[in-house]
Amino acid sequence: MDAFDFKKYLFYALKIIRANTIVLWCLGFIGLCSAAALLLRDTGLYGPLNALTMALSITATPVFYGIYLELIEDTYSSIPQIARTYILNYIWLLVRMYLPVIIVATIPLLMAPGVLGSGFFEITLICSSLVYIYVIPTYYLFGQQRGAIASGVSFLFRNLFKSTPVIFTVLILETTMLLMQLGKNSYSGQGTIYFAILDLFIYLIASVIDLAVFIILIYVLKNSREEGDKKGID
DSSP: OOTTOHHHHHHHHHHHHHHOHHHHHHHHHHHHHHHHHHHTTTSTTHHHHHHHHHHHHHHHHHHHHHHHHHHHHTOOOOHHHHHHHHHHHHHHHHHHHHHHHHHHHHHHHHHSTTHHHHHHHHHHHHHHHHHTTTHHHHHHHHOOSTTHHHHHHHHHHHTTTTTHHHHHHHHHHHHHHHHHHHHHHTOOSTTHHHHHHHHHHHHHHHHHHHHHHHHHHHHHHHHHHHHHHHHHHO
16 A cells, blocks of 8 residues: 555545534634634724634644544544643644744844845745644654654655655645735735635635645555554564
8 A cells, every 4th residue: 555645645635624514614714703804904803803813723723633633543532622632732842843943044034134034034934844744743643742843854854755745735835825924914905805805715725725734644654654564564
């Protein structure tokens, strides 16, 4: 069995996502909050609504991942149990992954403020996202934070060419989200409703792609481990 059969895993991922409608409804609600924040940008509700959207996105994502992992592994827990298991660990893993990157990327930003420094900062974050693509799935599949970063990065470099389709997918996804965020920051206020609809559409598409990538990488890691176990037995 090919552990990197992305076409088959994509079929599995879409089937799992489509079957679990509660996640899609939650994504729709978060997307509507983000779009509503744009519509209310010039009011006092913008700040609280934008903060709510970010909080919901950060806390909901690890729960979604946990739900899909349990579907793959054929285990079942309550949503509160999944939340207790993953939210804080997921956030702490993100801090460990990106805090050193942000510190390093901030140095050129301080030395060369403006477009050059900002561009280097954003490119560094995108590159780190590519390097870390297997880290979060590694943590979820094996259930341990310790060693997840090193194992995930090591797995990527050992299978760099085989992982090319996923790398390009994540690159396009991260670049699109960055451009959308830059568009929000420079948004002048004209055509508000159209920009809000575009924001909602891109958020939903990007979220589904992100979940599909997570599921695909879980299958890659899972089947790679099984292949390794079989070789060890042989």
